[in-house]
Amino acid sequence: MSATAPEIHRGLAGVVVDTTEISTVIQETNSLTYRGYPVQELAARRSFEEVAHLLWHGELPDEAELRDFQARERALRPLDRTTAELLTGLPRTCHPMDVLRTAVSFLGAEDPTEDDGSPAANRTKSLTLLAKLPTVVAADHRRRRGLDPISPDPDLGYAENFFHMCFGEVPDPDTVRCFEISLVLYAEHSFNASTFTARVVTSTLSDLYSAVTAAVGALKGPLHGGANEAVMHMLEEIGDPDRAQEWLDGALAAKRKIMGFGHRVYKHGDSRVPIMQTALDRLVARAADPEATRLATLHTALRHAMLQRKGIHPNLDYPAGLAYHLMGFDTSTFTPIFVMSRITGWTAHITEQLAHNTLIRPLASYDGPHQRPVPTALRPA
Numbered sequence: 001m002s003a004t005a006p007e008i009h010r011g012l013a014g015v016v017v018d019t020t021e022i023s024t025v026i027q028e029t030n031s032l033t034y035r036g037y038p039v040q041e042l043a044a045r046r047s048f049e050e051v052a053h054l055l056w057h058g059e060l061p062d063e064a065e066l067r068d069f070q071a072r073e074r075a076l077r078p079l080d081r082t083t084a085e086l087l088t089g090l091p092r093t094c095h096p097m098d099v100l101r102t103a104v105s106f107l108g109a110e111d112p113t114e115d116d117g118s119p120a121a122n123r124t125k126s127l128t129l130l131a132k133l134p135t136v137v138a139a140d141h142r143r144r145r146g147l148d149p150i151s152p153d154p155d156l157g158y159a160e161n162f163f164h165m166c167f168g169e170v171p172d173p174d175t176v177r178c179f180e181i182s183l184v185l186y187a188e189h190s191f192n193a194s195t196f197t198a199r200v201v202t203s204t205l206s207d208l209y210s211a212v213t214a215a216v217g218a219l220k221g222p223l224h225g226g227a228n229e230a231v232m233h234m235l236e237e238i239g240d241p242d243r244a245q246e247w248l249d250g251a252l253a254a255k256r257k258i259m260g261f262g263h264r265v266y267k268h269g270d271s272r273v274p275i276m277q278t279a280l281d282r283l284v285a286r287a288a289d290p291e292a293t294r295l296a297t298l299h300t301a302l303r304h305a306m307l308q309r310k311g312i313h314p315n316l317d318y319p320a321g322l323a324y325h326l327m328g329f330d331t332s333t334f335t336p337i338f339v340m341s342r343i344t345g346w347t348a349h350i351t352e353q354l355a356h357n358t359l360i361r362p363l364a365s366y367d368g369p370h371q372r373p374v375p376t377a378l379r380p381a
């Protein structure tokens with residue numbers, strides 16, 4: 001009697017593995033909510049710090065809670081000497097995501113409460129990472145340009161302080177707002193690959209730093225967060241807006257994946273793209289220079305060509321990549337910026353996983369060789 005072949009869900013596509021109270025994509029309206037609030041409204045009206053509080057605590061902060069949250073986050077921003085020295089010792093040839101992954105792992109190794117998985121201890125660790133990761137990213141951004149790090153400024157908000165630490169100055173409020181919008185949009189997206197990675201590690205009752213280290217590794221890949229960096233490389237490769245259609249035809253014929261397009265969940269367009277695209281359009285208008293105009297024209301031409309050729313829409317990485325370029329960040333810093341935001345979603349999911357934990361351990365259908373005896377001697381060469 002032959003057993004029925006199990007149904008395989010490669011890539012876990014379409015598989016519902018658990019419940020979550022943190023966020024959801026509503027397919028019918030192509031929208032995204034964090035704790036029930038539409039992300040469009042959050043991006044328009046709330047700061048990134050307020051959204052972090054919402055994701056972690058389930059509610060937007062009141063005035064006193066926000067003051068307390070900001071004070072604690074700002075106090076935790078500086079790196080200690082050992083961490084700073086460790087980071088300067090890493091090769092400049094390594095990717096900034098490797099620096100970030102190493103930093104998270106090192107911060108865990110330094111924390112005497114690393115193995116305390118209680119909700120209170122994990123709340124402190126989450127805030128510590130939220131506060132310190134921008135300091136790591138900014139110091140590394142400057143190191144690659146041969147510049148000394150700039151200390152965090154406790155008088156500045158999360159987004160402003162990051163510009164200050166990267167460039168020694170804060171740009172106009174509109175640019176800061178565009179950056180903050182990107183942080184709000186990147187903060188959380190349910191069971192995406194990096195968040196699921198964090199949940200898998202957490203499900204073994206490992207510590208929060210280990211889960212986040214693994215999540216950074218998952219986000220680095222170009223099919224996930226690494227796509228915002230890959231978008232910029234692709235635009236540089238194409239160069240001339242008039243080449244967009246011809247380049248796309250060649251890339252599709254070569255079976256290349258077009259970076260910043262397509263999505264596992266959204267099939268009719270990423271709900272976050274219109275908001276980020278509007279923010280990008282504002283940056284382009286503000287820059288008012290031929291280089292920004294060329295890039296924006298190319299960006300639009302490729303989007304139209306892709307829709308026409310394949311019916312595939314851009315995802316958030318498509319407008320975010322170009323926006324970060326126009327803000328002056330080095331291309332290899334784009335995915336680390338994604339981490340500075342997604343740390344909120346990852347840690348919210350780690351907390352949720354621990355609250356109702358079950359070891360995550362799926363099955364596989366074996367199709368290797370049939371059972372066979374181990375030879376008693378080496379085969380002759």
Ligand SMILES: CC(=O)SCCNC(=O)CCNC(=O)[C@H](O)C(C)(C)COP(=O)(O)OP(=O)(O)OC[C@H]1O[C@@H](n2cnc3c(N)ncnc32)[C@H](O)[C@@H]1OP(=O)(O)O
Binds near residue numbers: 222225227259263
């Ligand atoms: C924040 C984020 O992480 S968003 C995702 C960022 N990643 C990218 O932008 C990388 C480029 N995009 C992709 O590789 C894919 O769209 C993914 C990985 C995001 C989603 O992949 P899946 O859900 O597995 O979609 P899948 O690969 O099944 O795509 C369906 C079809 O569309 C095609 N397709 C999807 N995205 C693309 C793309 N970007 N370029 C070319 N073809 C694409 C696939 O080749 C496939 O065609 P086929 O049916 O002829 O084989």
Ligand SMILES: O=C([O-])CC(=O)C(=O)O
Binds near residue numbers: 224265316
């Ligand atoms: O949900 C996904 O698969 C990828 C994504 O858009 C995200 O993580 O923001």
